[in-house]
Structures are given as C-alpha cells and as structure tokens.
Amino acid sequence: MGARLLKVGGVTPFTATDYPGQLAAVVFVQGCPWRCGYCHNPHLQARPPVSALHWPTVLDKLRRRTGLIDGVVFSGGEPTMDPALAGAIADVRALGFKVGLHTACIYPKHLTALLPMLDWVGFDIKAPFDRYERITGVADSGAQARACAEAIIASGVDYECRTTIHPTLLRESEVLELANTLADMGVDNYALQIFRPQGCNDGALNAIATAGYPSGDALAHIAARFGRFTLRRHD
Template sequence: MHAPSPRLLKVGGVTPFTATDFPGLLAAVVFVQGCPWRCGYCHNTHLQPRTKAGAVAWGKVMSFLQRRAGLIDAVVFSGGEPTSDPALSHAMRDVRTLGFKVGLHSAGTHARRFERVLPLVDWVGFDVKAPFDDYERVTRVRESGTAARRSLEALLMSGVDYECRTTVHPRLLPEADLLRMARALSQMGVKRYVLQVFRQQGSKDEALNAVAMSGYPSEDCIAQVCGWFPRFDVRRS
C-alpha cells in the first residue's frame, strides 16, 4: 500500500475519467480546495473555501488511483486553485510514483508555488483573466495580475507543454480589452491560445447571466486574435 505524503492535499472532489482535461490523454481530475480570487464566472465556487480536513481524504484518492493504473494515462490537478495548497508538490510526486503523467489547471495565483511545481508537471492549462494591469476587474483582488504574469513568464520559460485560455464576457472583457490582452500574450511568446466564451450553465452571477452573448466576440475580433497565435481556437460550450 502506498504511504501517503506527510502533507495531505485538501481535495474537494474527483472526476474518475475525462478525455478533455489533458490533451490527447485519458485522465482523472483531482479538484483541490481553495482559491483567493472571486471571478464572477466561476463554476466551482464551492471549492473556493478550504475546509479543515477536505472533502475526500488523500489516502482514499491514492487508493482509487492505484486501481486506475493501466486504465488512464494522467492525473490533472484542478480546482479551485491547486497552487493554493502547500501540499500540491507532495501530491504530484505521489501521483508520479504510480506512473501517471501530471496535468495542472492554474491561474497562477501563487507564483512561487507555481514555479516550484513546474518540474513535476507534463502539461498546464493556464487561465489568463484579463490584461495584467486590469485583473481586479475579473478577480476582485488587488494586484492579482502581478502574480499571474510572473507565473505565466515562468511557464513560458520552463519548456512545459501548455495551453493558455481566457473565459470571455462582454461586461468583463470588452473587445478592445480582449484585443489588448491577446496582443500582449502574443508578444510574450504564447503560442497556444483559446478563447472560452462564457456560458450561463453553472454560473451563479446573475449580472453576468443577464447579458446577451450573441455576436460576442465578433468575427472581426476573432480574426485579429487568430492572426497572432500559431495555434488558436474558440470554445463556445
């Protein structure tokens, strides 16, 4: 039986099987409790607080993953925000001992911890919220763009495979700001970028849900952004 790490990850839930959370691989997703930001479009608000013990014991997660060996290829740490948890690196090492690749969904809220776990990660889905000088509009937390930019710079320097993506909503990102943000990402060296159009399903923000999404972003806006990245996509659901 695998001995759990001395520092135990606070897990909010587990998805046993997914074909969409790690490109090209079958994976399980471990949802980590905790996030310091309060994005209005968040679909996992129940994972923002950190409870004393977590909803699922890490030892039980490891036992489950042992039984999945040979059935899945990878384990993705999502949230919440996985870098909120100081036990993240220990959990990633546990998972690697079982032979799984490791994926990470992160917005880079904790830059130092994000940098430390990069050597343990095979792929990162990195959420970019807004232009870095205007992050508070989305996260509702001052100076949040500073941590996000530092984390993204570390990711681009690391050589780890990644995808940058932004959830877009006309109230949070008017097209002028969307274009300014995308151009800045291109200038930083981002090669793989995705726009994820806001969807009401799962959102608890009534103000965002009340805004009509038809025609946003415009075809002209999408065409401009597409021209700045070697690999670009738009996801509408």
C-alpha cells in the same frame, strides 16, 4: 506517501477534455483566494479545516485507474495554494501517470517550484494585467498572473493559455489587447472560452447574451497571432 494533508473537494475519474490529447482523472483541490464572478466551482473557493476526501483514499482510487487513463490533472479551486501538492504530484508520478495542472496563476513562487514536476499546464489569464482586479476582486492580482505566465512560458512545459470572456467584463477591444500582449510575451497556444451560464451563480452575467461576441474580425486577428488557437463557444 508525501501528501496526506492535500485537501481534496472532489474527483472526476475519467475525462477526455481536461488534459488535451490524454485520458485523465481530475483531482479538485479546495481553496482559492480570488472571487471571479464567472467561477463554475464556487463551492471549492473556501478552504475548510478538514478535507472532504481523504488523500490516501483518492490515491487508492487512482491506483485502480492504472492502465485505463494516461494522466491525472490537479484542478481547483487553486491547487498551487495547497502546501501538500508537491507530495501529491510525486505520489501520482510513482503510479506511472502523467501530471497536468489547472492554475489561475496566483502564486508565482509555488508554481515555479512545481513546473519541473509537470507534463502539462492549463493556465488562465483573465484580463489585461492592469485591469485584473475587475475580474478577481483582488488588488495587484495582475502582477501575480504575469509572473506565473512568464514562468510557464520560460519552463518549456507543454501548456494551454486560456481566457474566459464575457462582454460585461471585457470589451472586444480589451480582448484584442490581451491577445496581443500574450502573443508578444511568447504564448503560442491560446484558447478563448466564451462564458457559459451553466453552473455560474452570477445572475447579472447569466442575463447577458454572448452571441456575436467577439466579432469575426476580432477572432480572425487573434487567430493570426498564435501558432495554435482554439475558440470554445457554448451558445
């Protein structure tokens, strides 16, 4: 076992939505250096000295899911910040599971090294790359995100690129700009996720309605740019 130090904050034993087309378990890795206002897992942002869950115990629970699920998704937080992630992926693969990853595209070198071990990646692109700090609170975060996106597209690994949008954070014109940029980069599978207040601690975002955002014309333009396009709206 090569991942005894993986810092796990929680486990979802069964999901049909976190790995498209697959039944999966989700392992939530602790720690994220970004502070996005719409984050729904703020309790996983801190990286504590001791893991909330012991990896061998988690792995034993996953072993008992063999035959019941198809894969395991590592989510977060930002899982690629954990130096034990590669070992954890190897442990899961040894059980015969497919492996998915949710990433905010923060660590290009770490992600590039992991891509050959993955079957699917769900990656977040949060804003036009030159305006990333508005979302993450971290300078130059857009350059990291672009490098990660380019690595995923070039890798040939199956993926979904997605953007969570809110009218306070991204104007409709910026949503269109970002979609065009991603299409020009070669993204083929894109999802827009309209902000939902459930689980978000930002009262200012929660107070703004998202009905009618973005407009039907904008959505039609975006859909036409991608081979696969998904809109997720919760209002």
